[in-house]
Amino acid sequence: MKKKRQDTILSLIAAEEIPTQEVLRERMEEHGFAVTQATLSRDIRELKLTKERRGSGRACYTAPVRQEVNGGILQNAALRTDFAGNVAVIHCRTGTAQAVAAALDAMHREDVVGTIAGDDTIFVLLRTEIQAKEFAGSFAKLMETGGF
Incomplete structure (x- = not known):
C-alpha cells in the first residue's frame, strides 16, 4: 500500500x-x-x-532524479545538455550515449516518455516543456556534482 x-x-x-x-x-x-x-x-x-x-x-x-548507476557513467560520459520543446538533448563522449540512455531508462522516471541514443547524443522525450527544462537543469547539476 x-x-x-x-x-x-x-x-x-x-x-x-x-x-x-x-x-x-x-x-x-x-x-x-x-x-x-x-x-x-x-x-x-x-x-x-x-x-x-x-x-x-x-x-x-x-522529485529528485535518482542516480542508480554504478561507476558514475552519467557524470563521466555526459558533456553537456540542452532542451527544445519537450525534448532534452544530452551530448556525450563518443561511444557512451547508449550506456547513459540505458542508465536513464533504468531510473523509470514518470516524466520521461523514452530515450533514443546514437553514438554520442541522446534525445530524451519528456511529457511537457517545463519537465524538459527541469530535466536539462537537473542533469547539468548531475554532470557537475555526480548526484542530485
Whole structure:
C-alpha cells in the first residue's frame, strides 16, 4: 500500500503542478487514498521531494532524479545538455550515449516518455516543456556534482 501510495504521489507531481500538501492530499483522495497530513509529510520526506519554481512562477513539489548507476557513467560520459520543446538533448563522449540512455531508462522516471541514443547524443522525450527544462537543469547539476 505504501509503495502504491508513494508511486501515486510521484505520478501526480510529475503530471501537474502541486504547490501545497493540501492540494496533494486532495488529489490523492481523488485517486482513492485517504491520507492524513502526518502520512503525507512522512511520504514527502521519504521521497525527498523538494519545491521548485515552475513556469507559472509557483513553487511546486518535484522529485529528485535518482542516480542508480554504478561507476558514475552519467557524470563521466555526459558533456553537456540542452532542451527544445519537450525534448532534452544530452551530448556525450563518443561511444557512451547508449550506456547513459540505458542508465536513464533504468531510473523509470514518470516524466520521461523514452530515450533514443546514437553514438554520442541522446534525445530524451519528456511529457511537457517545463519537465524538459527541469530535466536539462537537473542533469547539468548531475554532470557537475555526480548526484542530485
